[in-house]
Amino acid sequence: MRFLRQSMIGVFLAAVSLGLLVYAAYVVQSAVQARLSDDAPAPPPRERVFAVHLERAEARTITPVMETFGEISSRRTLELRAAVAGRVTALHENFEDAGRVTQGEVLVRIDPSEMQAAVDRLSADLADAEAEIRDARRARDLAGAEQTAAEHQVSLREKAYNRQLDLAGRGVGSTAAVETAELQAAAARATVLARRQDVARAEARVDQAATRLLRQRIALTEARRTLADTAIEAPFSGTLSDTSVVEGRLVSANERLADLIDPNDLEVSFQVSTAQYARLLNPEGGLIDTRVLARLDVAGVDAQATGSLSRVSAGAGDGQTGRRVFARLTHASGFRPGDFVTLEIEEQPLPDVISLPASALGSDSTVLVNGEDNRLEVLAVTLLRRQGDQVLVRGEGLEGRDVVTTRTPLLGPGVSIRVLRQEAVVSAGVPDMLELSEERRARLVAFVKGTEHMPAETKERVLAQLAEREVPAQMVARIESRMGG
Template sequence: MLKILLPILVLLTGAVGAFAIVAHRPTLGVQAPRAEPPLVSVVRAEPQTVRLNVRSQGIVTPRTEIDWVAEVAGKVMRLHPDFIAGGFFAAGETLVSLDPRDYDQAVAAAEARLAEARRRLAQEEAEAEQARSEWQALGEGRPTPLTLHEPQLAEARAKLKAAEAELIKARLNRSRCELHAPFAGRVLANHIGLGHYVQPGETLARIYATDVVEVRLPVSTEQQANLDLDFTRRNADRRPGPTVWLAAAVGGVEQRWEGLIVRSEARVDDATGLLHVVAEVPEPYGPKYAQPLLPGMFVKAEIEGREQSGVFVLPLGAVNTSQEALVVDAERRLHIRRLTVLRSEADRVLVGGGLAAGEVVITGGVQVAVEGMAVRFEAGDSSPEAGEKVGRIMPDTGGNQ
């Protein structure tokens, strides 16, 4: 009996104990999960005075580039050693010499004809004087011009002027056998060699001056409003245009050059609706630059613009594509604010309206913005500093924020 009753007793005891545990279990309260306000990074918006520079780009070209042609015919006798593609030359330097013997002979013949004309004029003057004296001694009435040798004298004087002009022309042609550089520059392309026989008007080379280079820079109508341009007057009365900084990568290193906007073109481009302004860079081969500004280079440009006050400079993350920013009030509540964006740059956004001085703007940390939602600042900072002023990419020129 004990073997039968003992297992039954154990089972009953376990059942009663389990029932007691279930019957007397503690009641758990239901608690809703608590949402944590998002942690955001902010800046304090403060108005600044900002120079609204204009960025553009263009191709460098020489201000002066010509086809150098021969004015007389002849065989090429001598060439300057640097009269090759890429060679440099100074103003007035003799680059090409043609065979001058035909022109030396022409000069000698012209001098002989001039001497003959002078002799003939002297003879006619003597004969005219003699005829006048004879008429005064023997003649009666009024003498005719032919009697006084007046036509012969006029012809002799005309022939003397013609001989003088012929000598001048002969000497001019002789001087053109020595071709001198019209300016200091560089040879772009050479078309002749020693022994080549050139004809008048034949192109000898393509050359350009190295004193100044130009860059045509397209600007939009909106960008023109930011530039201090005055091209309604003549060049003599016009004040200097704004400064322009050019930049290009040479050998992996960014090089910079400085110039001025000197003029604008006469019309707006029909295809693009852009106006081209022209920048000049003097002495592009000068020692002040580590690398010369060569024609044909593609350069980025930044033109000095007008200063504008009351501009808020914000990081790129502070403004979305709809030109809206997230502003935090004193109670740390988020508000979506529509801004007046002046322009967006590579590292900053310039805002002209929609913000008040001292307002706190969120720069990051909000995935989905809801009007009026609570936020908290990084590191518990309740008074963030003013937003960092974003610097320019191009070289510092003073006055740019």
């Protein structure tokens, strides 16, 4: 009994210990879950401050520059055509593609044998016509003299007739003598009529001879002009292009032989929108007198030419919109017809405008400015022009305010900012210079000398710059980019 009692007490104590242990685990687990389920106390909220760049808005008068692209063409381009048919007997020594010729030089000469024979034949016909008119005039003069003699004969016959009438009235003469005198006077008058007809025929012959002489002179002039057309001269100094004949070849009338282009009298044509064209007009409706700058990037060197607006096309063109404008260029060294160039056209100055970075303008035509306590405000502006990375705007109350130069979706009215002022930096306009090694300089010079499409004037200028101790870094970078290095 004692063993059983002690065993029961042991089991009871073990059960109590196990229960306490389970309860203790439950209490610990409940405490941990309660701890985890409790919300952590949030820290006090703090406003976010954004760092932005600001730029002071200053109103001034700015001349906008319109940028576009255009094609160079020659103001004087002539198709050389054969005026007569024949065999080419002589060509100018420079009659080839890209050959330079001077005004008045004979470019092509066609065999003039047939034309010279025609001139000689018509010269002889002209001499015959001149002799004919001289003979007709002499015949007219003789006919006139005969008419005068016949009229004098009529006067004498009429006097004889009147004398016979007087004698017959006094009973001295006879009736037969009177009739004979009357018949002789009538015959003399008939002779006068015949002589007048001879004079009329002589005058008609003179007129016909004069007409024939005029026709012969016209024919001779045409023949001489045809003979002169066998020698094709250069009407102006220029460069030949698309030559298509050789000496000894037979050419037909009006056959195209070559093109003559004046490379020094150049113009550039470019297409602009209607809105851009309106900005190039003066109050009278004509084109403004403004400066046009044409740039051509040739092997790392910008070839430039200046000019002015000259005219505008009458229509927009098939399938085109806007207007085609032409500008005449001056001092266009290195340019050739067919080049595509970049154009910068100065517009009329705009007073009281503000230049800002393009990133400062929102899609709703607003800008963000710094207000009180460094908080952003919104101002509406009017966009006038876009100039590369800049915009020209006007806005009420904008002048003198600090404008956010770069807008992001996080920025808006009322946002607190920290100012990072961005002052305008004015470039000195002088390119960075490099001192080249002899090996690098030699490679650049060899590449420039081997460039065939570069104009001679530009090539000389580039080589002269490469010969200096310091060379513009921009030019070196452009040449090496074309070298593939």
